[in-house]
Amino acid sequence: MKLFPLKVSTPSSPIDSLRDDTKFASTKIAIFQYLTVGVFLFLITGFWELQVQNEDVYNQRAERNRIKAVPILAPRGKILDREGRIIVDNQPTFSLILSRENLREEHLKPIAEGLNLDYAELVDRLKRFRNRPRYEPIVIKEQLTPADLAFVEAHRDSETFPEMELIVAQRRLYPKNGFAAHLIGYVGEVSEAELNTTEFVRFNPGDIIGKTGIERQYNDVLMGIDGQRQVVVDNRGMQREVLAIKDAVPGKNLQLTIDLDLQAVAELAMEGKRGGVIALDPRNGEVLAMVSRPTFDPNRFAGRIRSEDWREIMENPERPLLNRTIQAQFAPGSTFKPIMALAGLESGILDDSFTASCSGGATFYGRYFKCHKKSGHGRVDLHRALVQSCDVFFYTLGNRLGIDTIARYSEMVGLGKKTGIDLPHEAEGLVPSSQWKLRTFREKWFAGETISVSIGQGALTVTPLQLAYAIGGIATGGVWIRPHLVKDRGPSAPARRVDINLESAAKIVNGLWGVVNEGGTAAASRLPGIDFSGKTGTAQLASNTVLKGSKLGQTMKDNAWFVGFAPREPEIVVVALYEGGEHGSWAAPIVRDIIKAYFDKKARKAEGKQLLATTAINR
Amino acid sequence: MATYRSIRDLDWSLIVVALAISALGILQIYSATLDTVWQDAWWKQILYVGAGVVLMWLISKMDYYTLMDHVPIMYGISLALLLVTFAVGTTVFGSRRWIPLFAGFRLQVSEFIKVVIVLLVARYLTELKTDRLELRDLLKLCGLVGLPMLLVMKQPDLGTSLTYTPILVVGVFLAGLQWKHAVAILVLFALVMPVGWHFLKDYQKARLISFMNPDQDPRGSGYQVIQSRIAVGAGGMWGKGVTRGTQTQLRFLPVPHTDFIFSAFGEEHGFVGVIVALGLYFLLIMQIVQNAQMASDRAGVYICMGVAALLLFHMFVNVGMVVGRMPVTGIPLPLMSAGGSNTITFFLMLGLVNSVRLRRFVN
Numbered sequence: 001m002k003l004f005p006l007k008v009s010t011p012s013s014p015i016d017s018l019r020d021d022t023k024f025a026s027t028k029i030a031i032f033q034y035l036t037v038g039v040f041l042f043l044i045t046g047f048w049e050l051q052v053q054n055e056d057v058y059n060q061r062a063e064r065n066r067i068k069a070v071p072i073l074a075p076r077g078k079i080l081d082r083e084g085r086i087i088v089d090n091q092p093t094f095s096l097i098l099s100r101e102n103l104r105e106e107h108l109k110p111i112a113e114g115l116n117l118d119y120a121e122l123v124d125r126l127k128r129f130r131n132r133p134r135y136e137p138i139v140i141k142e143q144l145t146p147a148d149l150a151f152v153e154a155h156r157d158s159e160t161f162p163e164m165e166l167i168v169a170q171r172r173l174y175p176k177n178g179f180a181a182h183l184i185g186y187v188g189e190v191s192e193a194e195l196n197t198t199e200f201v202r203f204n205p206g207d208i209i210g211k212t213g214i215e216r217q218y219n220d221v222l223m224g225i226d227g228q229r230q231v232v233v234d235n236r237g238m239q240r241e242v243l244a245i246k247d248a249v250p251g252k253n254l255q256l257t258i259d260l261d262l263q264a265v266a267e268l269a270m271e272g273k274r275g276g277v278i279a280l281d282p283r284n285g286e287v288l289a290m291v292s293r294p295t296f297d298p299n300r301f302a303g304r305i306r307s308e309d310w311r312e313i314m315e316n317p318e319r320p321l322l323n324r325t326i327q328a329q330f331a332p333g334s335t336f337k338p339i340m341a342l343a344g345l346e347s348g349i350l351d352d353s354f355t356a357s358c359s360g361g362a363t364f365y366g367r368y369f370k371c372h373k374k375s376g377h378g379r380v381d382l383h384r385a386l387v388q389s390c391d392v393f394f395y396t397l398g399n400r401l402g403i404d405t406i407a408r409y410s411e412m413v414g415l416g417k418k419t420g421i422d423l424p425h426e427a428e429g430l431v432p433s434s435q436w437k438l439r440t441f442r443e444k445w446f447a448g449e450t451i452s453v454s455i456g457q458g459a460l461t462v463t464p465l466q467l468a469y470a471i472g473g474i475a476t477g478g479v480w481i482r483p484h485l486v487k488d489r490g491p492s493a494p495a496r497r498v499d500i501n502l503e504s505a506a507k508i509v510n511g512l513w514g515v516v517n518e519g520g521t522a523a524a525s526r527l528p529g530i531d532f533s534g535k536t537g538t539a540q541l542a543s544n545t546v547l548k549g550s551k552l553g554q555t556m557k558d559n560a561w562f563v564g565f566a567p568r569e570p571e572i573v574v575v576a577l578y579e580g581g582e583h584g585s586w587a588a589p590i591v592r593d594i595i596k597a598y599f600d601k602k603a604r605k606a607e608g609k610q611l612l613a614t615t616a617i618n619r
Numbered sequence: 620m621a622t623y624r625s626i627r628d629l630d631w632s633l634i635v636v637a638l639a640i641s642a643l644g645i646l647q648i649y650s651a652t653l654d655t656v657w658q659d660a661w662w663k664q665i666l667y668v669g670a671g672v673v674l675m676w677l678i679s680k681m682d683y684y685t686l687m688d689h690v691p692i693m694y695g696i697s698l699a700l701l702l703v704t705f706a707v708g709t710t711v712f713g714s715r716r717w718i719p720l721f722a723g724f725r726l727q728v729s730e731f732i733k734v735v736i737v738l739l740v741a742r743y744l745t746e747l748k749t750d751r752l753e754l755r756d757l758l759k760l761c762g763l764v765g766l767p768m769l770l771v772m773k774q775p776d777l778g779t780s781l782t783y784t785p786i787l788v789v790g791v792f793l794a795g796l797q798w799k800h801a802v803a804i805l806v807l808f809a810l811v812m813p814v815g816w817h818f819l820k821d822y823q824k825a826r827l828i829s830f831m832n833p834d835q836d837p838r839g840s841g842y843q844v845i846q847s848r849i850a851v852g853a854g855g856m857w858g859k860g861v862t863r864g865t866q867t868q869l870r871f872l873p874v875p876h877t878d879f880i881f882s883a884f885g886e887e888h889g890f891v892g893v894i895v896a897l898g899l900y901f902l903l904i905m906q907i908v909q910n911a912q913m914a915s916d917r918a919g920v921y922i923c924m925g926v927a928a929l930l931l932f933h934m935f936v937n938v939g940m941v942v943g944r945m946p947v948t949g950i951p952l953p954l955m956s957a958g959g960s961n962t963i964t965f966f967l968m969l970g971l972v973n974s975v976r977l978r979r980f981v982n
Contacts, residue, residue, distance in 0.1 A: 025793040025920060026912065028792060028793050029793075029908060029911055029912055029920075029924065032789065032908060032924065032927065032928070033905065033908055035931070036901070036904050036905065036908070036927075036931055039931055039934065039935045040897060040900075040901050040934075042935075042939070042944070043897060043934065043935070043938045043939060043942065043944075044893075044894070044897060046938075046939070046942030046943070046944050047851065047885065047890055047893045047894075047897075047942060048890070049942075050848055050851045050852035050885075050942060051851060051852055051854055051855055051856065051885065051889060051890040051893070052855075052856060052890055054852050055852060055853070055854075055855040055856065057852065058848065058849050058850075058851070058852020058853045059852070059853045059855065061849045061852075061853070062849050062850070062852075062853035062865055062866055062871075063865075065846075065849065065865070065866065065869070065871050066865045066869050066871070232865075232869070233869070234869040234870050234871075235869060235870040235871045240869065
């Protein structure tokens with residue numbers, strides 16, 4: 001078949017004459033053929049290595065490429081008061097996580113700048129996660145502001161910073177203004193140091209755990225189990241399909257024994273003061289209110305606290321993080337006198353005939369000890385000595401008892417050791433004894449030192465909680481129940497019953513009733529219609545170990561104490577420590593307010609009225 | 620001189636193999652661009668293959684001597700178009716390689732120049748009519764090929780410019796390269812290499828570095844190599860199936876329809892598919908070499924061997940890159956990679972081979 005006639009160059013073309021020898025290079029062509037075979041073998045071995053020998057390896061890497069695990073953060077349980085009212089809530093916020101699989105070092109700086117993060121801190125943070133699997137994303141900022149969200153949305157595409165990913169997190173919402181801050185505590189990211197302790201060893205870096213207070217004590221209850229979403233993503237990190245979802249298990253709610261109404265009254269009563277207030281029900285050990293001042297705002301800790309905020313709080317000389325109700329250890333002053341009375345009555349030394357004559361002071365072992373009333377109380381028995389808080393009476397009693405008897409009864413009522421309340425870092429206080437002196441100072445106890453201890457001074461220190469626990473136990477006739485903050489879940493330690501003479505208890509309670517109702521040292525805090533009893537205390541700071549070194553002049557003023565309860569067989573015991581309050585009668589109104597609120601509420605409840613929360617806790 | 624030529628005399632096995640490869644390419648382009656902005660690339664590729672086949676047929680009808688006659692003009696036009704590319708070229712990925720044409724089509728001059736280089740080398744060496752290449756002639760030929768190479772390198776497009784060298788190398792090898800010259804050139808290269816390093820663009824240096832150690836910079840230049848190896852390896856023996864390759868479909872694989880099309884192919888068709896495809900390429904090259912052996916004169920040998928060398932070089936560099944055994948150079952896989960200029964260029968060359976074949980029975 002003849003096709004189109006083809007144009008053929010003319011014979012005159014110079015090149016045409018070159019149509020000549022063929023096969024001039026057959027060897028060389030053969031060499032080329034061998035080369036071709038070689039190249040193809042080279043390529044095929046490449047595929048053999050990848051596809052046949054290492055198929056599984058590359059299959060796994062392909063799977064890792066496309067399947068991303070996005071954490072679903074479990075919300076922590078809420079914290080409720082004894083009536084089910086919410087104290088600590090959660091609020092959904094956005095957190096930014098960085099996926100390290102496609103993280104580029106040079107992106108960190110602009111990301112840090114865009115989100116107002118400290119670059120050095122961010123780098124440091126990534127370093128700490130170095131040992132974690134790379135597919136595990138890291139939260140780098142919580143509670144994103146609208147500006148942060150705008151930045152993330154504008155820059156998370158594949159060309160800019162594809163490593164950024166948003167997840168919904170539940171931010172802890174604490175009451176404002178440090179309301180109940182000390183007892184609740186706060187949450188924070190588990191630190192490296194904590195991870196090395198047995199308590200926290202099971203957590204992973206980045207986990208949010210309770211750091212103090214209830215949040216820490218009941219972390220296991222409150223903390224949920226994070227879930228996970230397995231998604232297929234493309235090279236831009238965009239989700240294409242969801243493979244599997246493991247739902248998060250939310251943490252359980254926790255009901256406290258705290259009564260928000262009483263707590264609010266206590267907070268208000270302590271406003272502007274330094275110290276602590278604790279109210280508990282001695283019949284069952286339930287803590288009704290717990291306030292420590294100065295306070296702090298746990299919301300500032302709720303996420304990752306900024307280092308300058310942390311420094312500010314840590315370096316505050318007032319130590320706002322200290323829960324003074326369980327951690328402040330001060331001389332109890334005259335509030336120790338009921339315990340002295342118990343020691344005297346139970347040991348038999350303080351019988352009905354025991355009196356002392358007060359002329360404004362007395363000399364023991366060559367040293368003159370003053371009574372707080374310069375003109376003296378005259379001849380006083382136990383009842384008057386308690387009502388008027390006569391120091392000379394208790395000097396005399398203490399001198400007769402001796403330090404070791406005092407120590408034995410102090411320990412019996414619960415001083416000098418932890419009450420075992422369900423909060424971390426409870427202090428023990430100190431009950432001095434001759435053995436203690438020998439052990440600590442390698443010195444003999446001087447009888448003169450007993451005189452100071454007799455009125456709650458000297459080396460003796462207690463925490464407000466210990467005092468409330470001790471007095472509550474005495475007033476209930478020798479039953480001490482471990483204080484606790486959580487309903488139903490609390491440590492169900494059996495009541496510690498001590499066989500004390502009920503008559504002794506009644507005598508002491510009578511005296512304390514007189515303090516308020518018979519023109520005693522707290523007469524101004526009388527509550528008509530309520531059997532309010534109590535004891536004032538004014539303690540010098542000579543033995544103050546907690547705030548030693550503090551430069552504030554205020555700390556040099558005497559601490560004011562008041563321990564009060566009502567009715568005679570108490571339903572509520574309240575201790576107020578008013579640091580620098582100068583006289584116990586200044587602490588009494590704090591206790592009075594709480595006791596009054598307690599009975600007001602009880603009365604209204606009895607009338608069947610629904611009490612509107614007087615609390616103005618706003619979050 | 621006139622010889623009997625019929626459509627039956629075309630090298631049909633060559634054409635069938637080439638069309639089979641093109642068909643695999645179109646299928647893979649379809650799969651790799653599904654639901655992307657390039658999703659119409661597969662039918663465009665059909666157009667290019669169609670145009671390529673027509674042009675191949677037209678070229679095969681022309682006497683290669685006529686074509687060689689026009690080498691000076693074609694060479695001049697090529698250089699002029701390269702300069703035009705500099706002036707009006709479209710910049711993509713920081714490189715000016717394309718002259719924009721109508722309707723979004725664009726012309727990559729550096730691809731078509733391959734045809735001119737094949738003819739240039741063939742004519743120059745044929746005119747020498749020697750089995751022992753003199754140094755003067757060698758340098759002259761190197762200069763002639765080197766000039767367009769330099770211009771293309773300047774675009775910058777190192778990969779395409781390098782594809783001109785195998786044509787030259789095979790040409791001078793067949794024309795009787797002297798051992799001393801070969802050694803001298805190799806020594807010269809060894810000396811020039813460290814200096815040349817400084818003239819490479821940063822991205823070219825990065826590519827070479829990451830080729831040596833891809834895991835050092837997994838998100839940068841090494842990323843492409845790593846993802847390509849993952850794609851190929853995950854394909855396994857039988858492949859994941861058309862449109863089922865996760866590396867390809869989720870776009871972890873860079874440019875899976877052009878330079879890295881064979882990675883996508885390897886992922887979706889597995890080792891078995893790879894062997895079939897490579898087998899087709901092997902047949903293609905061997906068929907071209909056979910045409911060289913049957914050529915009636917030196918010029919035909921040079922043309923066919925130039926085309927074969929170019930194809931082999933493309934396979935070596937592109938497929939080598941896909942399995943991570945060659946650095947990333949960005950040259951397409953012949954007949955499979957999507958793209959008009961390169962597809963048509965390869966069909967033009969197959970036309971040259973057929974032109975030689977049709978004129979194998981002289982006298």
